[in-house]
Amino acid sequence: MNPTQPAPAQPTTDTVLTDVTGMLRTVLAEYGDDDVPIGMATTFNRDLELESIDLVTLAGLLEERYGQRVNLAEFLAGMEFDEIIELTVGRLVEHVTESLKTAQAG
Template identity: 30%
Template sequence: MDTVVVLKQFITEVIGEEFVEEMDIDMNSSFTRDLEMDSIEIVSFSEKIKAHYGDQIDFTGWLSNMDLDQLINLNLGMIVEYIDNARN
C-alpha cells in the first residue's frame, strides 16, 4: 500500500475522522500547525508506524535526531520521504 495512504489512515485514527474530514491533508501538511497534533498524538502516530513497519523503520530514532525547529516544521512529505528511503 502507498506510504501516503497508510500515513493518512494513521493520522485519521489518531486525531479522529470528524476532524480529518474538515481538512485537506497533503504532503505539505504540518503536524503541529495544520493538523494541530500534540505530543501525545504524535507518540500514538509513531507507535502506529512501528506496529505497521516493524523494526525496518526507526521513526522514533529519526525524530530524536531533529532539533526543535525541525520537529515544529515536520510535515507529511518529510515522513513519507524518510519511510520510502528507509524501505529501499
C-alpha cells in the same frame, strides 16, 4: 495490536502517503478531526495541531504497519526543535520510503 502487515514490494511515495494519511486520520479521529485535508505539505504542528502524545500514537501505528524498519522516535531525535515544529507529512513519507528501501536492500 495487529501483527505487522507486509510493506509494499516497492514502496512508493504514493503508497506510503496513503498509509501515513490513514494513520493520521486514526489519530485525528480521537478529536473528531478526521476529515482534515492531508497532503505532502501538511504540517504536523500548524495544520494538524498534533501534540507529542499524538506522535507517540503515530509511532505505534508506524511500528504496527512497518515493524522496526521505521522508527519515528529515532527520526525525530535527529532533528532540531524548529525542524520538529515545521515537520511535514511529506518529510515523514520520504523518511518512511527510504527506511523501507534500505531495509529491503539490507
